[in-house]
Amino acid sequence: MGNGxxxxxxxxxxxxIRKIREAAGFSLRELAALSEVDHADIARIEKAETNAGLANILELAFALKVPPEDFFTGDLKKIKPSSK
Structure with a gap:
């Protein structure tokens, strides 16, 4: 049960993460270039096929200009689209 x-x-x-990325107007490749996280890894994270890992969470948050905790709260109301 814990695994589920x-x-x-x-x-x-x-x-x-996907909703924040899309709200910011970034493609997977654009976010990969900004975050130095491979676009395929970002896709796997967004599809829950792999664990994000702390380093990737921090890189993605920095690139998207949001606090890392926003990925965990799921509260998208306070997230404003970022300008590229």
Missing amino acids: KRHMERVAIGQT
């Missing part, structure tokens, strides 16, 4: 809960948490985090 962890998977659902990865799904929620991945969906939140």
Whole structure:
């Protein structure tokens, strides 16, 4: 059961990262260039196929100009689209 809960948490985090990325107007490749996280890794994180890892979370948050905790709260109301 714990494993299913962890998977659902990865799904929620991945969906939140995707929504923030899309709200900011970035493609996977554009975010990869800004964050130095491979675009394929970002896609796998967004689809919950892999764990994000702290280093990737920090890189993505910095590139998207949001606090890392925004990935975990799922509260998209306070997230404003970033200008490229």
